Amino acid sequence: LDAGYLARATTRLETSDPPTIANILEAFPWEKRLQIWQLLTPQTKGAVLIELNEEVQDGLIAESLPENLVKTVSGLDIDDLADLYERLPEKVRAAVLQAMDERRRQRFEAVRRYPDDTAGGLMDVDAVAVRGDATLDTVLRYLRRIRRQQGELPEHMDAIIVVDRASRYIGMLSLSDLVSLEENRTVSEVMRAELSPIPALASAKRVARLFEDYDLLSAPVVDEDNKLIGRITVDDVVDVIREEADRALMSAAGLEEESDIFAPIVTSAKRRAVWLGINLINAFLAAWVIEQFEGSIERLVVLAVLMPIVASMGGIAGTQTLTLVIRGIALDQIGPGNIRRILGKELGVITINALLFAFMIATTMMIWHQDSNLALVFSSALAINLLNGAMAGAVIPFVLYKLGIDPALAGGVVLMATTDALGFFTFLGLATFFLL
Amino acid sequence: LDAGYLARATTRLETSDPPTIANILEAFPWEKRLQIWQLLTPQTKGAVLIELNEEVQDGLIAESLPENLVKTVSGLDIDDLADLYERLPEKVRAAVLQAMDERRRQRFEAVRRYPDDTAGGLMDVDAVAVRGDATLDTVLRYLRRIRRQQGELPEHMDAIIVVDRASRYIGMLSLSDLVSLEENRTVSEVMRAELSPIPALASAKRVARLFEDYDLLSAPVVDEDNKLIGRITVDDVVDVIREEADRALMSAAGLEEESDIFAPIVTSAKRRAVWLGINLINAFLAAWVIEQFEGSIERLVVLAVLMPIVASMGGIAGTQTLTLVIRGIALDQIGPGNIRRILGKELGVITINALLFAFMIATTMMIWHQDSNLALVFSSALAINLLNGAMAGAVIPFVLYKLGIDPALAGGVVLMATTDALGFFTFLGLATFFLL
Numbered sequence: 001l002d003a004g005y006l007a008r009a010t011t012r013l014e015t016s017d018p019p020t021i022a023n024i025l026e027a028f029p030w031e032k033r034l035q036i037w038q039l040l041t042p043q044t045k046g047a048v049l050i051e052l053n054e055e056v057q058d059g060l061i062a063e064s065l066p067e068n069l070v071k072t073v074s075g076l077d078i079d080d081l082a083d084l085y086e087r088l089p090e091k092v093r094a095a096v097l098q099a100m101d102e103r104r105r106q107r108f109e110a111v112r113r114y115p116d117d118t119a120g121g122l123m124d125v126d127a128v129a130v131r132g133d134a135t136l137d138t139v140l141r142y143l144r145r146i147r148r149q150q151g152e153l154p155e156h157m158d159a160i161i162v163v164d165r166a167s168r169y170i171g172m173l174s175l176s177d178l179v180s181l182e183e184n185r186t187v188s189e190v191m192r193a194e195l196s197p198i199p200a201l202a203s204a205k206r207v208a209r210l211f212e213d214y215d216l217l218s219a220p221v222v223d224e225d226n227k228l229i230g231r232i233t234v235d236d237v238v239d240v241i242r243e244e245a246d247r248a249l250m251s252a253a254g255l256e257e258e259s260d261i262f263a264p265i266v267t268s269a270k271r272r273a274v275w276l277g278i279n280l281i282n283a284f285l286a287a288w289v290i291e292q293f294e295g296s297i298e299r300l301v302v303l304a305v306l307m308p309i310v311a312s313m314g315g316i317a318g319t320q321t322l323t324l325v326i327r328g329i330a331l332d333q334i335g336p337g338n339i340r341r342i343l344g345k346e347l348g349v350i351t352i353n354a355l356l357f358a359f360m361i362a363t364t365m366m367i368w369h370q371d372s373n374l375a376l377v378f379s380s381a382l383a384i385n386l387l388n389g390a391m392a393g394a395v396i397p398f399v400l401y402k403l404g405i406d407p408a409l410a411g412g413v414v415l416m417a418t419t420d421a422l423g424f425f426t427f428l429g430l431a432t433f434f435l436l
Numbered sequence: 437l438d439a440g441y442l443a444r445a446t447t448r449l450e451t452s453d454p455p456t457i458a459n460i461l462e463a464f465p466w467e468k469r470l471q472i473w474q475l476l477t478p479q480t481k482g483a484v485l486i487e488l489n490e491e492v493q494d495g496l497i498a499e500s501l502p503e504n505l506v507k508t509v510s511g512l513d514i515d516d517l518a519d520l521y522e523r524l525p526e527k528v529r530a531a532v533l534q535a536m537d538e539r540r541r542q543r544f545e546a547v548r549r550y551p552d553d554t555a556g557g558l559m560d561v562d563a564v565a566v567r568g569d570a571t572l573d574t575v576l577r578y579l580r581r582i583r584r585q586q587g588e589l590p591e592h593m594d595a596i597i598v599v600d601r602a603s604r605y606i607g608m609l610s611l612s613d614l615v616s617l618e619e620n621r622t623v624s625e626v627m628r629a630e631l632s633p634i635p636a637l638a639s640a641k642r643v644a645r646l647f648e649d650y651d652l653l654s655a656p657v658v659d660e661d662n663k664l665i666g667r668i669t670v671d672d673v674v675d676v677i678r679e680e681a682d683r684a685l686m687s688a689a690g691l692e693e694e695s696d697i698f699a700p701i702v703t704s705a706k707r708r709a710v711w712l713g714i715n716l717i718n719a720f721l722a723a724w725v726i727e728q729f730e731g732s733i734e735r736l737v738v739l740a741v742l743m744p745i746v747a748s749m750g751g752i753a754g755t756q757t758l759t760l761v762i763r764g765i766a767l768d769q770i771g772p773g774n775i776r777r778i779l780g781k782e783l784g785v786i787t788i789n790a791l792l793f794a795f796m797i798a799t800t801m802m803i804w805h806q807d808s809n810l811a812l813v814f815s816s817a818l819a820i821n822l823l824n825g826a827m828a829g830a831v832i833p834f835v836l837y838k839l840g841i842d843p844a845l846a847g848g849v850v851l852m853a854t855t856d857a858l859g860f861f862t863f864l865g866l867a868t869f870f871l872l
Contacts, residue, residue: 017650019648019649019650020649023649023767023768023769026767026769027768027769027770027771027773027774028774029774029777029781051649140615143615143616144615144616144617144618146616147616147617153612153616155651156594156651156653157612158592158594158611158653175594175611175612175614175615176589176593176611178611178615179576179579179580179611179614179615180579180580180582180583180589181580181583182580211674212455212674212675212678213455213456213459213487214453214455215591215592215671215674216671217592217594217653217670217671234653234670234671234674235651235652235653235670237674238647238648238651238670238673238674238677239648241674241677241678241681242648242677242681244681245677245678245680245681245682245684245685246681246763248681248685249681249684249685249688249759249763250759250763252685252688252759253755253756253758253759253760254752254756255756255759255760261760261764261769261770261778261781262777262781265781265784265785265788266788268781268785269784269785269786269788269789269792272753272756272785272789273789273792273793275752275756276749276752276753276789276793276822279748279749279752280745280749280793280796280797282748283744283745283748283749284745286744286745286748287741287742287744287745290740290741290744291738291741294737294738294740294741297733297737297740298734298737301730301733301734301740302727302730303740304726304730304733304737304739304740304743305723305726305727305730306723307740307744308719308722308723308726308743308744308747308856308860309716309719309720309722309723311744312715312718312719312722312852312856313712313715313716313719316690316711316712316715317708317712319689320689320690320691320708320711322689323685323686323688323689323691324689324691324697327682327685327686328697331459331462332459332463333459333462333463333697334463334697335463337463338463338464338465341465341698342697345465345697345698345701345704348701348705349701349704349705349708350705352701352702352705352709353705353708353709353712356705356709357709357712357716360716361716386712416748420744420748424744
């Protein structure tokens, strides 16, 4: 089976482009990854490297000879190189800087000045800018000249940025307007000025929201003086959106860092041990609650049978509310202004379900154990823990935000700790009070 | 507080664009939504409507008078209208069709021919196409003529599609090349032919992957005969990516359909009751397993204290593997070719952690209960259930796929059922056998 897969992969490799090769590499364990990696030319290696997830990148960087690495990364676009740069060995960094001409180095430094997760970190510095008093005809001639001199225009150029004498942003001239309007009109007559430029320190998340809401293909990035320093193109934004979504999914299982499915076993085991350890503390907390009622369980063993139902149902109800609230906060739809209404709604929803399930459960218990007191205690505890869960699910994200902890990462754990401990306590407490 | 929020919202509304207004509407409960909605002009209503989530759309459609609705949607772009169309009342649909001229109706029908979640459903039908033998100069004149006649070019046009005599796709001419190469060259000399056109029936997910991997801004869509029928632009793809990610997050909590945080309470309660009900069945299954060991618990009540720890730790370990595997399958990185290696790796990771936690737990138990037999049974059961969890997490997604069930929706539930039942069974079974 394995040999067949490798054979097929090799065939695919020969006719494949970098994103496909990157995907193939990620689907193989390390020994095969290295075999495949050796088959690639330095230029392909560079193009593949930037498509890989960070963990696989790091592995391949560690396995490459410095001189090969220099060849691999030297041809990269400046923004791609800036993303990789920090993770290259010192020696390679020096050689790469050395090999840059003055213009490339300046542009490289401009990108590196801003953190990765800001507009400045995402931007390309190769924006083409023109002045408002130029005619379209002049712009066309200017573009043809750049093309002749540099052999190419910036990638993904859908618009040209219009600046004033001091390089301050004033508008955008779309290529679509440039090619379809009369050539003797001036840029400032036909440019669009409604789009505000993006400040270099705006967060990547905010940039993604702007691109989504306004269906942008590219946007200008400016520094504190409104001076044009680069542009962001939608392809980089798509990556931000995908990574953000990926992180939300992974972090709910305590896996935020782990993106390589073939990370070394010991590395993976260490990371996951942390999460298992945190949850073990939770589980012992719940066990401690149960231990307080050992006497009750000894006298009425059916309590042990039913108590996990109360705890787990609270967890489920809580997870639903938690998920909705975390999502609402992320989308800016839930905030201090309407949290009380959200609480009110969630309370309404869970009250209906608490009554419904309490009734169902009470009926079931009457059939199963013919004990109306037990039925009453069990269904009351379940209803109360459903309420606990929903309230905890609504409140926990806000508390975690206040504490500076990402609710997507820690929300589930804190919720489970709450619903387990409260669930056991409510049920065993009520049972001790009313049944014994 | 509330009045202040509404006042601020109204101020924002007056100066806001459709995406912002949509976001404000989603953040308010229904009575306020309707107040705000009444303030908008028909044209703004249309632009806002397409930005809202489906549930809020449906609500506003239900609240609008048919004649107002016709005004609201008539001005929409064809692809936006096609998305909404099925959810409009019969009467409104007829009136909207009636109001279309022949050309618009034909294009509308072309989009509606394909399901929403395919390339055909995503495409715009307003692609500008030219023939390969035209010169760039001719193309420029052609674009200026369209612009003069129709007042505008298609939105988000970064490239022109090149077709042959029979309208079959042969390549793309980027506007960037059009504006920067010599005007006397022909289209076929300078066009790019490497990009394969997207078949109309390709899934939206596949389209999103193509756009991401190849950093596309737009791509041509063709029918079965390779004839050009439209183009997809990246802004629609961004929406697909966001919705896909959103669905994955929500469905893990059984919330896939629920995107309106202010859905009517009874509607929300009904939906969530389904999920609570499914989980209740799980919980009762686990309770049934415990009941089989009532006698053992009666004789050794500490079993009741410890058993939730075994069950929940298995669930945590399983969730980690499950999340990685579901994600790997979605990214095409896990398949029949390497599943055995994934299983092997996950088995390795969990074996290390099982040994680690078994040792820690055994030590803790010796301190807590000074009972080496109990420590041995408890830590063995915990180790075994961690293995159960990891194996279940790796296998369940494949089984669900085979059964045609979305693992993102059902994976967590099935996993929990497995790790709870097996966890209680292993621990109570071992305890009964060795300790009693």
